[in-house]
Amino acid sequence: MDLKQNIRSIPDWPIKGVVFRDLTTLMQNPEAFRLSCDILYDRYKDKNLDKMVGIDARGFVFGAVVAYRLGIGFVPVRKKGKLPHKTIQQSYTLEYGEDTLEMHEDAVSPGEKVVIVDDLIATGGTVGATVKLVKQLGADLLECAFVVELPDLKGRDQIPDCPVFSITEFQGE
Numbered sequence: 001m002d003l004k005q006n007i008r009s010i011p012d013w014p015i016k017g018v019v020f021r022d023l024t025t026l027m028q029n030p031e032a033f034r035l036s037c038d039i040l041y042d043r044y045k046d047k048n049l050d051k052m053v054g055i056d057a058r059g060f061v062f063g064a065v066v067a068y069r070l071g072i073g074f075v076p077v078r079k080k081g082k083l084p085h086k087t088i089q090q091s092y093t094l095e096y097g098e099d100t101l102e103m104h105e106d107a108v109s110p111g112e113k114v115v116i117v118d119d120l121i122a123t124g125g126t127v128g129a130t131v132k133l134v135k136q137l138g139a140d141l142l143e144c145a146f147v148v149e150l151p152d153l154k155g156r157d158q159i160p161d162c163p164v165f166s167i168t169e170f171q172g173e
């Protein structure tokens with residue numbers, strides 16, 4: 001199955017010049033959704049992870065499924081103002097704006113082995129902020145995983161010390 005064929009591309013959304021890669025079409029196809037989650041599960045099943053850290057909002061979809069299959073905890077990193085307990089925060093910029101991410105300060109303990117998951121890496125601003133949060137809490141970060149990478153935007157450069165795994169990519173298209 002070609003996962004890319006299940007991703008819808010929308011030109012000039014949410015702002016002119018951005019081609020938005022819409023994974024809702026992949027998620028609503030049961031085979032494509034299952035395959036995406038299974039690839040991540042297979043990659044981490046023997047890694048003795050403690051937690052999956054998912055990024056608001058579509059990282060929750062993939063991260064929660066993989067955490068469930070691995071039998072480990074899931075930690076949501078949320079946009080500002082959504083988490084009720086004490087948080088740590090990090091601001092960032094992305095292809096079409098800026099925002100702040102938060103994580104509960106007790107969501108991950110020092111030394112816990114984690115992977116960060118999101119649907120997509122573009123400029124790397126979002127995952128860059130998440131890596132800072134996870135490291136601030138002292139976690140042992142194995143790598144960051146994405147269903148889609150946009151290599152032209154050089155997102156990996158934002159997290160030079162952290163391995164990046166992506167299932168598919170859109171390059172020069």
Ligand SMILES: O=P(O)(O)OC[C@H]1O[C@H](OP(=O)(O)OP(=O)(O)O)[C@H](O)[C@@H]1O
Binds near residue numbers: 055056
């Ligand atoms: O690599 P970057 O340039 O930082 O962009 C990647 C982020 O952008 C999208 O989320 P978005 O901010 O649109 O939020 P949403 O998931 O809440 O819609 C995507 O799901 C990633 O989280």
Ligand SMILES: Nc1ncnc2[nH]cnc12
Binds near residue numbers: 094120
């Ligand atoms: N081009 C894009 N498509 C989907 N999500 C994104 N987040 C940042 N850039 C994006």
